[in-house]
Amino acid sequence: MGCRSHHAKGDGRGVNRDDKAEIENETRVVQAGRRAEWTQGIVNPPVWRASTILYDSVADLRASGKRDTHHRLFYGRRGTPTQWSLADALTELEPGASGTLLYPSGVAAIATALLAVLSPGDELLLPDSSYDPTRALAGGLLARMGITTRFYDPMVGAAIAQLIGERTRAIFMESPGSLTFEVQDVPAIVAAARAHRIVTLLDNTWATPLLFPAIARGVDYTILACTKYVVGHSDVMLGSVTAGHGRYDALRTATYQLGQCVSPDDAWLGSRGLRTMALRLKAQGSAALQIAQWLKMQPDVARVLHPALPDCPGHDVFVRDFKGGSGLFSFVLDGGGEAARAALIDGLAHFGIGYSWGGFESLALPVDPHHHRSCTCWHAEGPLVRLQIGIESVDDLIADLDAGLARFRAAR
Ligand SMILES: *Cc1c(COP(=O)(O)O)cnc(C)c1O
Numbered sequence: 001m002g003c004r005s006h007h008a009k010g011d012g013r014g015v016n017r018d019d020k021a022e023i024e025n026e027t028r029v030v031q032a033g034r035r036a037e038w039t040q041g042i043v044n045p046p047v048w049r050a051s052t053i054l055y056d057s058v059a060d061l062r063a064s065g066k067r068d069t070h071h072r073l074f075y076g077r078r079g080t081p082t083q084w085s086l087a088d089a090l091t092e093l094e095p096g097a098s099g100t101l102l103y104p105s106g107v108a109a110i111a112t113a114l115l116a117v118l119s120p121g122d123e124l125l126l127p128d129s130s131y132d133p134t135r136a137l138a139g140g141l142l143a144r145m146g147i148t149t150r151f152y153d154p155m156v157g158a159a160i161a162q163l164i165g166e167r168t169r170a171i172f173m174e175s176p177g178s179l180t181f182e183v184q185d186v187p188a189i190v191a192a193a194r195a196h197r198i199v200t201l202l203d204n205t206w207a208t209p210l211l212f213p214a215i216a217r218g219v220d221y222t223i224l225a226c227t228k229y230v231v232g233h234s235d236v237m238l239g240s241v242t243a244g245h246g247r248y249d250a251l252r253t254a255t256y257q258l259g260q261c262v263s264p265d266d267a268w269l270g271s272r273g274l275r276t277m278a279l280r281l282k283a284q285g286s287a288a289l290q291i292a293q294w295l296k297m298q299p300d301v302a303r304v305l306h307p308a309l310p311d312c313p314g315h316d317v318f319v320r321d322f323k324g325g326s327g328l329f330s331f332v333l334d335g336g337g338e339a340a341r342a343a344l345i346d347g348l349a350h351f352g353i354g355y356s357w358g359g360f361e362s363l364a365l366p367v368d369p370h371h372h373r374s375c376t377c378w379h380a381e382g383p384l385v386r387l388q389i390g391i392e393s394v395d396d397l398i399a400d401l402d403a404g405l406a407r408f409r410a411a412r
Contacts, residue, residue, distance in 0.1 A: 025210050026278040026279075028092055029274055030275055032090075032092040032093065033045070033084075033085040033087075033092065033271065034085065034089075035081075037081075038081035038082075038084065039085075044271060044272060044275075045268070045271065047264045048081050049076075049264050049265075050080050052075070053073045053074060053075060070252075078256070078261075079262075080264055083102055083262055083267040085267075086102060086268075086270045086271045087101060088100070089274055090240050090274075091242055093210070094209050094222065094242050095213060095215065095216045096244060096245060097215040097242045097244060098243050098244065098247060099243055099251075099252070100240050100243070101240065101243075101252060101255045102226075102238065102261075103238070103241070103260050104237060104239070104262055105227065105237045106223070106228075106238075107133045107137070107225075107239070108260060109224070109225070109240055110133075110137065110203065111137055111141070112251070112255055113241045113251065114142065114170070114172070114201070116221075116254035117169065117199045117221070117250070118145075118147045118170060119169070120145055120146035121147075122169035123150055123165060123167040124138060124147060124149045124150070124170050125150050125160070125164075125170070125172065126138055126149050126172050127151070127154040127172065127173060127174055127184065128151045128152065128154060128373055128376045129154040129174060129177025129178075129179070130174050130372075131203060132372050134174070134203070135372060148167075150168075154174075154182040154184050154376075155184070155185075155314060157185040157188045157189070158189075160188075160189050160192045161195070164192065164193075164196050164198060168196070171189060171198055171200050171201070172200075172202075173186055173201065173219075174202070175204075175212075176206055176307050176314065178203075178205070178206060179367045179372070179384070179386060180305055180330065180369050181306065181329060182312075182313045182314050183307045183314025183322075184317070185317050186214070186217055186219065187218065187321070190219060191218070199221070200219050200220045201221040201222075202219045202221070202222050203225075204219075204223060205224050205225040206328060208229050208277065210278055211281065211322050211323045211325070212322050214242075215244045218244075221244065221247060221251065222244075223240070223242075224239065224240045224242075225238075225239055226238035226240050227356060228356065228357055228358025229281060229326065230270050230273050230277060230358075231273040231358070231359075232358060233360060234359030234361065235269070236266050236269045236270065238269075280360070281324075281327070282324075285325045285326050285327055287327065287390075287391070287394045287397070288326070289306065289308055291389060291397055291401070292306040292331075294398050295401065296309060300333060300405050300408055300409060301332070301333065301334060302334040303380075303381070304329065305329055305330040305331065305384075306330075308325045327357070327358070327388060327390070328357050328358075328388050328389070330386045330387070332381055332383075333381070333383050334381050335412060336382045336383060336412040337412070338366075340383075341383040341385060341408070343408055343410070344385065344404040345364045347404060348400050348404055350392055350400045351363055351364040351387070352364075357388035361391075361392070362387070362388060362397060363387070363390075364385055364386070365385070365387075366384070367384050367386045368384070369384065
């Protein structure tokens with residue numbers, strides 16, 4: 001087992017071990033976070049449940065409060081080896097990262113990262129393609145705290161520099177946007193932010209570090225809704241934030257002060273999902289691309305919003321920056337309305353109708369992006385359908401969609 005020797009070295013956070021520099025991420029997701037002292041020889045780190053940790057003496061108890069509690073049992077809220085193992089594994093997938101913290105959902109991860117960075121009077125720049133709960137946080141809690149949000153066109157690129165004002169403190173990115181799939185020029189935005197000493201945050205849920213290593217691209221905080229591809233089985237809520245160089249302590253302080261913590265059982269399921277994430281992403285990415293290409297040829301489909309296809313805004317940036325695509329994309333129907341779209345979706349045999357994505361099973365969702373826009377407009381030839389492609393047979397999924405398009409034609 002190579003794991004033991006790999007894990008003998010390290011800086012205590014399990015990051016950037018030199019002896020791991022040359023291995024591929026497919027190997028990393030198998031080995032990462034499995035430190036010998038946490039696994040005790042068991043392949044997967046077991047579930048360590050705890051609230052109280054017992055000390056040998058009053059002196060021992062007092063000393064524990066003074067030492068760094070990182071990766072040391074202190075109190076259940078600070079975690080046990082079960083949570084540390086998953087956090088460490090996510091750090092190892094991001095070359096250059098300084099540490100990862102876990103959250104009870106992706107939204108909790110986004111909220112904590114923003115609260116770690118922003119103070120009253122600050123301005124946040126948020127892409128107009130943002131995930132709706134991120135917009136709700138900006139317009140709700142952040143606004144109430146005196147933090148203002150300026151929405152920007154996700155395709156802004158280097159011109160973001162012109163939007164940076166005196167009070168701008170952070171730039172949030174989501175690439176691609178999870179409904180309409182605009183691919184952002186993250187390196188250009190990061191360069192502008194650095195020139196103005198502004199913090200950058202990226203919701204990297206679609207690509208994961210396997211397809212877009214965000215910290216290596218200069219992002220300060222990269223966020224995953226682990227609920228999606230890390231967990232991969234549609235049965236756990238989980239989030240993570242991985243911090244770049246010099247950014248970990250501020251995140252940890254905010255996380256502890258907000259009392260954010262994750263159940264060891266959920267972290268364990270996250271670790272279990274992570275081991276197959278590279279395999280699932282490859283299969284789901286390849287199936288999604290085949291289905292997207294098939295949809296593009298159908299006369300009832302006006303546009304396919306998949307970053308690997310030229311119709312998608314930011315396609316050139318995708319080709320330049322990403323190692324591949326994942327399993328989520330949208331298509332625009334050519335005309336038709338709500339009822340025709342419902343006829344398509346309702347009769348699907350192999351696609352569930354529901355929120356979330358990243359699991360092993362396919363989903364279809366009606367989405368209406370114009371409800372979630374502030375500074376850009378959404379124009380489309382017809383209604384939009386978002387597909388999450390699972391690991392079923394591509395032929396079965398295409399036949400199902402073919403029948404769906406026939407229902408759409410009959411109902412429009
Ligand atoms: C689902 C999702 C989230 C939120 O994750 P939860 O675990 O559901 O809270 C954040 N960002 C994106 C892009 C998502 O799709």
